[in-house]
Amino acid sequence: MDLIIKNGTVVTASETFKSDVGIKDGKIIAMGSDLNVDGAEVVDANGKLVIPGAIDVHTHLAMPFGGTVSADSYLAGTRAAACGGVTTVFDYPMQRKGMTIKEVIDSKKAICEQDACVDYAYHCIITDLNDGDILNEMESAVEEGITSFKCFFVYKKEGMMVDDGTFVQLMLKAKEVGAMINLHAENPDLIDYNIERFLAEGKTSPWYHYLSRPEHVEAEADKRAVHWAKHYQAPLYLVHMADKEGLEALLEAKQDNPNLFVETCPQYLEFTCDVYKREDGRNFVCSPPMKGQESQDALWKAIKNGGIDVVATDHCPFQSYEKDWGKDDFTKIPNGCAGVENLYPYMLSAANQGKISFNRAIELCSRNPAKIFGCTEKGTIAVGKDADIVIYDPEVDFTISVDNMHSDYDHTIWEGIQVKGYPVQTYSRGRLVYDHGDFVGEPGWGNFVKREKRPQ
Numbered sequence: 001m002d003l004i005i006k007n008g009t010v011v012t013a014s015e016t017f018k019s020d021v022g023i024k025d026g027k028i029i030a031m032g033s034d035l036n037v038d039g040a041e042v043v044d045a046n047g048k049l050v051i052p053g054a055i056d057v058h059t060h061l062a063m064p065f066g067g068t069v070s071a072d073s074y075l076a077g078t079r080a081a082a083c084g085g086v087t088t089v090f091d092y093p094m095q096r097k098g099m100t101i102k103e104v105i106d107s108k109k110a111i112c113e114q115d116a117c118v119d120y121a122y123h124c125i126i127t128d129l130n131d132g133d134i135l136n137e138m139e140s141a142v143e144e145g146i147t148s149f150k151c152f153f154v155y156k157k158e159g160m161m162v163d164d165g166t167f168v169q170l171m172l173k174a175k176e177v178g179a180m181i182n183l184h185a186e187n188p189d190l191i192d193y194n195i196e197r198f199l200a201e202g203k204t205s206p207w208y209h210y211l212s213r214p215e216h217v218e219a220e221a222d223k224r225a226v227h228w229a230k231h232y233q234a235p236l237y238l239v240h241m242a243d244k245e246g247l248e249a250l251l252e253a254k255q256d257n258p259n260l261f262v263e264t265c266p267q268y269l270e271f272t273c274d275v276y277k278r279e280d281g282r283n284f285v286c287s288p289p290m291k292g293q294e295s296q297d298a299l300w301k302a303i304k305n306g307g308i309d310v311v312a313t314d315h316c317p318f319q320s321y322e323k324d325w326g327k328d329d330f331t332k333i334p335n336g337c338a339g340v341e342n343l344y345p346y347m348l349s350a351a352n353q354g355k356i357s358f359n360r361a362i363e364l365c366s367r368n369p370a371k372i373f374g375c376t377e378k379g380t381i382a383v384g385k386d387a388d389i390v391i392y393d394p395e396v397d398f399t400i401s402v403d404n405m406h407s408d409y410d411h412t413i414w415e416g417i418q419v420k421g422y423p424v425q426t427y428s429r430g431r432l433v434y435d436h437g438d439f440v441g442e443p444g445w446g447n448f449v450k451r452e453k454r455p456q
């Protein structure tokens with residue numbers, strides 16, 4: 001063995017037990033007590049939890065958006081991921097009209113091969129069917145391990161929106177070829193109408209970002225998507241759910257369609273729309289916006305009772321000067337916030353404080369993302385799996401600040417938030433990449449994760 005993590009408490013989505021973990025060539029090859037340490041490096045995890053690395057299935061790295069490019073490169077975003085216990089990152093490369101899926105993915109591959117510090121996978125954003133060519137190409141993309149595609153019901157003027165007909169065609173094709181459609185659901189016409197009205201009335205503060213896309217604007221689109229998924233019995237994954245009404249509709253529809261899945265993000269669990277009244281409210285502008293207390297309570301309820309499947313971040317940070325473009329006009333604020341380094345500490349801290357179990361936090365951030373998106377080698381600690389492992393100290397107190405994060409952004413919405421417990425080490429396929437506050441990995445270490453197709 002190359003490495004043995006000794007004396008820790010192993011926690012997975014379903015179990016908690018004392019065990020040593022033996023690692024060779026990036027894989028977990030033995031578990032139990034009294035593993036033969038002959039020649040292996042030994043790490044003592046006494047008093048610590050030994051848990052699977054998180055899988056953040058929602059990030060936007062170096063994404064052209066909002067008149068600029070999101071602030072974390074593939075290097076910075078995956079470096080930050082490693083330091084937050086995230087060992088696999090899913091990015092959303094975007095199709096520009098006319099591009100094939102292969103062209104979209106190939107445009108990112110060379111960058112990731114050089115820069116990625118942890119493993120990575122892609123959901124390909126589809127903005128145009130190219131007269132049906134995209135539908136024909138989906139099967140070969142699935143064979144290449146790209147088993148999920150995303151569409152937007154919004155961002156019309158940015159050229160990213162798809163209509164219901166396109167969405168349904170994608171969903172049906174996904175069902176046929178063993179893929180998944182991920183969807184950003186808000187109603188674009190209502191948003192445009194609200195924005196036009198607010199600007200005409202001189203209502204330009206970030207609060208009107210929220211009021212232009214309030215609860216019912218998201219709920220309508222959630223319900224529409226859920227309606228199609230239900231009728232066609234097709235797989236669907238709703239990203240960044242933030243409102244109660246839409247969530248409840250989805251949870252109900254899940255009873256008839258076991259292939260309906262829902263993700264929320266830590267920012268919706270921590271903040272409400274009140275942040276848009278703050279002096280720095282523009283920094284919290286993302287879409288969908290944070291909602292009211294009732295929605296946040298509903299999200300937490302579904303976190304606790306098993307309704308929500310995944311927590312992922314929608315990591316899409318921008319620099320302060322870019323957020324400042326919208327000081328006097330909320331429509332000029334690039335949409336998106338940071339989170340990849342905060343996801344796991346935040347959810348584990350909720351567990352550490354008794355809000356949920358550690359098993360549930362791991363299910364939401366690692367096991368379910370692996371299962372839903374076909375990462376068969378990841379998501380748990382067991383013999384044969386990738387040695388993507390976090391050693392977590394439940395006793396330390398940690399205050400999040402831009403100064404102790406490892407991204408390239410210059411501010412964070414998480415500034416000053418305190419968490420109980422924190423990762424002390426992260427291993428990516430057996431290689432130490434984060435050690436007591438420091439990134440110790442290397443760009444180019446991360447591998448492309450070729451995913452299994454969904455059972456049809």
Ligand code: URP
Nearest residue numbers: 184286287314316335336
């Ligand atoms: O505001 C957000 N969420 N920006 C990233 C793009 C998206 O909608 O996911």
Ligand code: ZN
Nearest residue numbers: 184240287288
């Ligand atoms: Zn979105």
Ligand code: ZN
Nearest residue numbers: 227228230231
């Ligand atoms: Zn109907």
Ligand code: ZN
Nearest residue numbers: 058060314316
């Ligand atoms: Zn997103």
